Amino acid sequence: MASPTRKSRKKKGSGAAGFLLITFLLLVGAALGFGWLVLTPFGPSTETFVDVAPGTPAVRIGRLLESEGIVRSRYAFDAVRSWKRGTLRAGEYRFDHPLTVMEVYSQIERGDVYTKAVTVPEGATVFDIAVRLEQAGFGPQQGFLNEARRQTALIADLDPAAKSLEGYLFPDTYHFSPKATPEQIAIAMVKRFRQAAAQAGLTGNLHKVVTIASLVERETAVDSERPLVASVFENRLAKNMPLMTDPSVIYGLQLQRQWRGSIYASDLKRDTPYNTYLHAGLPPGPVANPGLPSLRAAMEPAQSNYLYFVAAGQNPQGKSMFATSLEEHDRNVAGYRQALKKAGGR
Numbered sequence: 001m002a003s004p005t006r007k008s009r010k011k012k013g014s015g016a017a018g019f020l021l022i023t024f025l026l027l028v029g030a031a032l033g034f035g036w037l038v039l040t041p042f043g044p045s046t047e048t049f050v051d052v053a054p055g056t057p058a059v060r061i062g063r064l065l066e067s068e069g070i071v072r073s074r075y076a077f078d079a080v081r082s083w084k085r086g087t088l089r090a091g092e093y094r095f096d097h098p099l100t101v102m103e104v105y106s107q108i109e110r111g112d113v114y115t116k117a118v119t120v121p122e123g124a125t126v127f128d129i130a131v132r133l134e135q136a137g138f139g140p141q142q143g144f145l146n147e148a149r150r151q152t153a154l155i156a157d158l159d160p161a162a163k164s165l166e167g168y169l170f171p172d173t174y175h176f177s178p179k180a181t182p183e184q185i186a187i188a189m190v191k192r193f194r195q196a197a198a199q200a201g202l203t204g205n206l207h208k209v210v211t212i213a214s215l216v217e218r219e220t221a222v223d224s225e226r227p228l229v230a231s232v233f234e235n236r237l238a239k240n241m242p243l244m245t246d247p248s249v250i251y252g253l254q255l256q257r258q259w260r261g262s263i264y265a266s267d268l269k270r271d272t273p274y275n276t277y278l279h280a281g282l283p284p285g286p287v288a289n290p291g292l293p294s295l296r297a298a299m300e301p302a303q304s305n306y307l308y309f310v311a312a313g314q315n316p317q318g319k320s321m322f323a324t325s326l327e328e329h330d331r332n333v334a335g336y337r338q339a340l341k342k343a344g345g346r
Contacts, residue, residue, distance in 0.1 A: 041098035042072045049114065054090040061088055061108070071101050080105045089113070092177060115175035120189070122171040122291035123217040127254055129169060129189075129289070138180065147182035154190045158197075159207045159285075167210040167286025168193045200295050211282050213290035213298035218247035219311045223293045225320050230294075230301035232309050232322070241307065243276040243283075251287035310336045 050068050052061055058081055062074035071077050080101050081088070091113030099107075118136045120129055126148045130141035138144070148165040155168045162168070165186055170193035176185060202209060216229045236243055246263055252274025253259040253267060260267075268275070274283045290298075306322040308329035321336065323329035 040072075041100050041103075043070050043095055043098040043104075045097060047094065047096045049092055049094055051092045052088070052090045052108065056090065058088055065104060070095050070099075071104055073101075076101045077105065084109065092179065113177060116178055117173055117175050119173045120169065120171045120289065122294070123214075123221075123288045124169075124171060125251065125254065125288045126164060126166045126169065133182075133185065137178065138176070138185065139182065144182045144185065147186050151183065151186050151190075154187065158194075159210070161207060162285060164285070165190060167214050167289055169289045170196050171289055171291045196292055196295070200292055200299070202295060202299055204299070207285070208282065209295065209298045210290065211286045212301075213294040214286035214288040215243070215245050215247060215283075216297050217290040217294040218288050219245065219309075220320055222319060226293050226297035227300065227302035228304060228306065228322060229309060229320065230297040231304040232306045234301050235305065235307055237281065239307070240280055242278070242280045245276050248274045248276045248283045248287050251283070308332075 048068060048070065050064060050070060052064070056064075059078065062071070062077040062081070065071045065077055066074040084105060086105075086109040088108050089111035091111060093107060093112070094114035095104075116136050116138075118132055118138070120132065124132075126145060127141075130144040130148075133139070133144050134141045148169070149163065151165060152162050155162055155165060158168065169186070169189040172189075172192050174185070174188060174192075176188070197206075212230055212233050215233060216226050219229050220226060233243055233245075249267055249270075249272075250259060250263060252272030253270065255274070256272060258270070268277045271278055273279065274287065276283055304322070305324045308323040308326065310321040310329070310332045321332040323332055
């Protein structure tokens with residue numbers, strides 16, 4: 001017959017084992033539940049935006065994500081945040097398919113914010129840029145045009161006489177927050193210009209360099225011709241000859257809202273400060289935003305005696321024709337018209 005002491009010990013041992021088993025099962029269950037919360041994708045199947053404002057406390061970010069249906073539980077997000085100990089970045093985030101909490105956390109830690117892309121091609125004018133920005137959803141064209149005139153302080157050290165940012169809005173593909181303002185966009189484009197200018201080693205009279213570069217950019221898309229086109233402008237300036245360049249005339253008409261989409265003989269007689277048929281010397285400022293090859297060409301033009309050229313864009317053969325005399329230029333123009341006629345033009 002077993003003693004009472006042994007029975008008591010047996011009951012106590014069974015109770016302890018049971019308690020440990022239950023505790024173990026609870027821990028396993030909690031771990032599985034936590035793993036399910038963290039590792040199982042959750043979230044919207046349609047486009048949803050979450051705006052994390054600058055200075056938002058980390059704890060509130062978890063609540064925001066939960067309320068917007070991006071994560072199942074703020075506590076799961078907070079647990080991952082406490083484990084990872086990264087820095088969460090402000091901005092607007094786009095979610096359009098279910099993600100794990102780990103993936104949501106990583107996106108915000110990386111600062112992978114939602115942006116809209118805007119491509120500014122080489123030779124685009126401030127008017128062209130304004131149109132592209134409006135098409136991308138950054139507000140009316142006039143808002144950016146106003147900012148381009150108002151923010152000349154951004155380039156005061158480069159071009160003290162500048163009346164707008166024309167010429168200094170560097171061509172590139174930009175990624176802006178959907179809430180970016182015209183001022184922020186202008187600042188980003190000027191900053192990119194400064195980077196490109198440093199890369200090219202631009203020196204000297206930048207007003208002149210950028211103005212000539214803008215004319216070069218509008219006159220030819222052939223990189224190898226750019227230094228020659230720049231040399232024509234330099235040679236004509238040296239002889240006090242009018243530059244007689246259509247892009248400058250067109251720009252003057254655009255400023256006065258008189259551009260009709262095509263240039264006419266009467267336009268060449270319209271007196272604007274940018275009419276380089278009527279006024280010798282450079283136009284008042286750049287007429288477009290040049291890329292790096294044109295900036296380099298304007299800074300280091302080719303050595304030539306050329307005074308005339310038929311622009312590549314006007315030649316069916318796709319290349320410019322240069323001349324040292326008016327007679328030679330007239331022959332080139334006649335050849336251009338003949339080639340254009342053969343190509344089916346007028």
